[in-house]
Amino acid sequence: MFDSELTLESIKEEPKKSMSIVDVNVKGPLYFARVASAYLKQPDVNGKGNTAAADKSLTLVSSVAGFREDPGLYVYVASKHAILGLMRVLRGTLIQSKPHPIRTNAICPWMTKTRLVAGIEKVWAESGLPSNSPEDVARVIVGMLADGKVNGGTMYIEGGRSWNIEQGLLATRHEWLGAKREIELDRGTELMGGGEHWTANKSSQV
Incomplete structure (x- = not known):
């Protein structure tokens, strides 16, 4: 996507390999x-809508x-940020x-021992850094599904x-955003809604 050898001619070619990551990680x-x-x-x-079975949950898979x-992983990082936005x-x-x-949550696994990282698994283990097994990740997902109180986590x-x-992040928002801006942001978000009325009066203004 951002090859150092890019020229004004080569950028005319679509980066198909990079965009396939978007198809899998964002469109999917x-x-x-x-x-x-x-x-x-x-x-x-x-x-029976009030039974325990009525708890519905959607868990989206992002990443650290x-x-x-992660310098160099341009499209991958952008696509995984998109999942948290979703x-x-x-x-x-x-x-x-x-x-x-329907409760909606996301997970962000760090180093997980799959085929994706097979090339660095040995050096990673030697470094002493922690890693996950696929079963570890599955347990966290099951935990979020089982905890009927978690939404937006x-x-x-x-x-x-x-x-x-x-x-x-939410609990400290007033600290890194500021109390006044936090209030204004919430008010503005409520007024903007889902965007369905942004251009409602466009024809009358022409």
């Missing part, structure tokens, strides 16, 4: 969440690259689904342990 979760939002809000077969930079925009809307609210997974980093 978008389509999946769309399908899930329709299926999960359906009434239970037994019609979803909240930090979770944040869904957590306030899907939770209002009827007859069943982002679980950073490291060495089989996890922390809800979204919780801290």
